[in-house]
Amino acid sequence: MIDPKTAIRRRDLLAGGVGLTSLAALPALPAWAQGHGLSAHTGPRAELTGPDITLTIARQHMMIDGKPYHAIGINGSAPAPLIRLREGQRVRITVVNALDEESSIHWHGLLLPFQMDGVPGISFPGIPAGGRFTYEFPVVQAGTYWYHSHSGLQEQEGLYGPIVIDPAGADPIASDREHVVLLSDHSPLHPHAIFRRLKMQGGYFNYQKQTLAGLLTGKDQPLRERLDWGRMRMDPSDVSDVTGATYRYLVNGHGPADNWTGLFTPGERVRLRLVNASAMTNFNIRIPGLTLTVVQADGQDVRPVTVDELQIAVAETYDLIVTPTEDRAYTLVAETWDRSGMARGTLAPRMGMVAPVPALRPRPLATMKDMGMGDMEHGAMAGGCSPEHAAMGHCRPDAAPRMDHGQMSHKMRDFANAPGLPRTPVVQTVAPMPVDRTGEPPQGLADVGHRVLTYRDLMSAKVNPDTRTPSRALTIHLTGNMERYMWAFDGVKLNAVTAPIPFRLGERVRVTLVNDTMMAHPIHLHGHFFELVTGHGDHAPRKHTVNVAPGGTATFDLTADAEGDWAFHCHMLYHMHAGMMQVVTVRRDADKGAAV
Template identity: 40%
Template sequence: MKTIILFLLLSLTVAQSRVVEYDLHISEQKWSPPGHREARAITINGGVPGPTIRFRVGDTARIRVHNQLKDEDTSIHWHGLLLPNAQDGVPGVTTPSILPGTTHTFEFPITHAGTYWYHSHTGLQEQMGVLGSIVILPKNGEPVKADRDHVVVLSDWTREHADEVMRTLARGSEWYAFKKGTTQSLTGAAKAGALKDFFEREKGRMPAMDISDVGYDAFLANGHESIELPGQPGETLRLRFINAAASTYFYLQSATGPLKIVAADGPAVQPIRVKRLLTGMAETYDVLVTVPASGKWEVRATSQDGSGHASVWIGSGEEHPAPDVPKPDNYSMDSHLMAAMDEMDAKPVSEAEALASEPERPLPPYARLRSPHSTELPAGLPRRTLTMRATGDMERYVWSFNGKTFAEDGIIPIKKGEVLRLELINDTMMHHPLHLHGHFFRVLMGQGKYSPLKHTIDLPPMARRTIEFEANDAGDWLFHCHLLYHMHAGMTRIFSYQDPSWQPPGKLKEGSNIVCNDICCLPGDPDAKTGTVDPRQLGHVPHGGDHDHDPLYFFLDGSVQSHLSDGRLTLRNARNDFYADWFIGYGDDEDEYEVDVAWSRYFNPNFSTVLGGRFTDKDDEENRAFAGVNYRLPYLVDSFAQLDSEGDVRVGLGKSIQVTDRLGVFAEIDYDTGSEWEWSAGADWLLNKQFSLTTQYHSDHGFGGGIRFRF
């Protein structure tokens, strides 16, 4: 009898649930924002972004995703939604890939309100246009009322194919900095009065800084560089901002005055006002703006690096643009770190004091966000603290946690019923928007039981954040940097729920607190130094899907000059270079060649090893094997030392310096106990991404010039 009653109650609940259905068609076509030349895009229902899909809490979502691509798999992840693990949409981890010509139906209950979005988790399709917005209304309507409700999807756009963008980043190219006008040079430092900072950076062996990785052609709001939203004078507009960019932070600012934040990452917050709001990739904010009595007023989304903006206009009449955001000072490391330091030292202040003291380039206002209700987790739950350091190499474009990419160490085993506190530390000079699938976490910045709930958090350069969440939904859930190219380069982990009998390192008791300094190893454990997982402690091991690969890239760099040709052909992944170097001198009585075929193993930005063979027709030399080390000295001077199979030693130094945004100079010198001294010096003048003019003096072959190429 009890079983029958339960069945009837369940049937009644299902019957009362409204099923809301959508069809999303993913296809390839030529597309561009108005005013730009078309390029290859992957659209949803023919547009970028895809349609806004809307629900109310209590609904059941039924979404059919049709893959109309000819030869590519695809996927859709429902970003920020709490749903069954199999519906999360991460190919190979939670959900099968959607094969070309097939349809996958997602169905899940809608359990919580807010502004969310959806996007592909396959390759780099998100950059190509596979993204859209989600709006979920509370059963009883929004707690903070507005007269109109608008969705604004922010994104970045480039005509370049996303795979080529990734390849350009992986080779350490400075082209995007030149494209954006942010190249750091000797003359630029002099003009900025920052020569001391320039040389201090080089002394510390740090490459030139930049806030954003990619040089974009446009920044968009709902697929346009400028949009107009309806609103009458005196009306309050709720603007649901979604940062769906692949690699761009945006500053939001309204010409009408401070923005009132009423929700962050979906959940409502106690309303606060800010003059300027920094939003990271994958974050969402609901803000209120009141339309003035007359005029057309701009709400501007400015890229963090100052290279462009998207405009949202409200009202009608004379235009009132939003204030310009001061551009960053890329020559001064202190300017990047000051806001984070100030935030750590900040004490609670009133809203008026906060507005008065708000810096021109603020960090996100996490310390001021408060949940309308208590978010405290049950005190009796067992607790662990995990330290996760954001690490990376901008030049080689290897991004990781605790020095390891996802392919090297991708799994964090956890147990249902425990509370995970994550100490997030940024050892890099880049911002990282870190996103957790399938859970909300508490942001711990002094708010106590009213700590806000979020699913994505900005981790500023050389700063730290502390978050915590209850492991309450079994399965495999991604945690990753939502800068698309950082995720693709290895800054990803999977929180993997283990069998009930599994225990983390150490003894996990109710209410206990275990500290794991390197992901899941206790201090003092042999594995703690490397952060690897003891396989005896690991039960279920998930597949990494599209995220555990270590892609290979081919690069060709060289020159053809009137007196010589030199260059390198490289096959590279995260840690290894397989390359062939060539040097050919000609045009005089000393025609000669030397070719090295070698393997170089990367350990960190300053150290690598090399093993290979040398083939040459130089006088008094013969083919041989060699081994050596490469080491970066202060002031970014490259050095090497090699010992070959004939007993000869070769050592050398090399240095390049950017004089202007186009002009670079270089010098190299080496000594070989067999062939003795050899040196060269020259200059390059940048023409475009692929070519430079070059001139060079070589100690054996004299002066000449020609073309330098990069493919």
């Protein structure tokens, strides 16, 4: 809790030698991510561990590709230090706020009492400037997680770090070595300046718009489709709101020229703990020459699945096993989903080794399916409704009519598909034929010519803890207006919400997210895991964040087993800031006075 008696003051910092000058002299990166010159090494890592940990939040600089950038860090490092815990322990983490503004820390993916969740205005009052707060909670899980600020837009400025929780017993995932790979985006622009530009023009940072030359050469969409998109006042190249036009993309705080390097001995099983701590960027991950075996998703063990590439959405984590057998370097490629930039690292047997870095691939363009139109050329639902999903009642492959391109503009504004949505400026479009796209490669990866991870590939390694049939269903629409840069759930922004989303403690609910926008949204629910409904029965993958494809749907089963108030939001930072966030309340049944 906040202790005003021990709140720090600026003159105390200066008197104690922990002023801004001293902070600037501290390492800009944690030891586990620091480099020597342009070759970054990973170990031995400095880890914060034990039952008592202190974190001090302060402004500082961080070096990216040899240039200084303003940042907010913890204990003199940005990204923040690695916190390593063990399942079954109890931890006390005291966070000291040396900023001149309120701050907070949210423990992303951790199951804990809601008062310790770290969301100002929902679960606690925040940590005032010069104050401190002690988080105390039992560690009830294992896996790869992370932590970040939930105040203002501080997360964009570097206030994030990784968490590794070792299992209480033997780790079922065998490996000889591991590396934390923390992905992020950073800009020389202040985050509020970025947001102002987005409010002025939703596509402000999109420098990859279609051109007349692209039309004439056939590299872009045909003229008829270009005209259709124009009538809808939409831009098919607008895949990402904030792009490489302002962002630097980082691996453990290092830019591509810094070349973060993780060491291995040929023949070792190397575990890569991937964390996407970026504000607005989904990354496509591949390591040319190596196969990726996915063994964990969002901290939960999954049955091993082998792929060549995967997309990690904002706020997700994936653990991979790779086994390099050759005495050579391999490039870890983290290409942005809009192909406007790349984070890059190296796996190598020795420091100083490099491997070829592939060129950025052509940028993807949104399709009619991304607008919730189904497959315009091959029938409205073709490819989007498997027999398995049809059997579960999620879609009807024979029921959707074909649609002529000329019908698109008015169909996108037809509210018959979502009669409960309010007619507000935040509902610019309604997808007339959204389909479950969890079995498809993520946007832009359908034709890469190799194996790409889909959500349907994931299966829990263990039987789900709750296999009850849901007692009720809930549909939530993801809505937005790119022209005015407004985002919301069901057309209502957070500042206009009159009541939270209610759940009864212990109830089982099937939630379907319908994306009525042309952008993907990684949706995160605090304090809970849910099971994706992807046809795997009692081995459904358990996640805390799901990326809902443009014009698509995603369904999960939730057991509301954590009493309290919880944040529920899109983890695209500026989408959340612009209104795509609500509060979920979990309460005991008032009639029974006890858990259901």
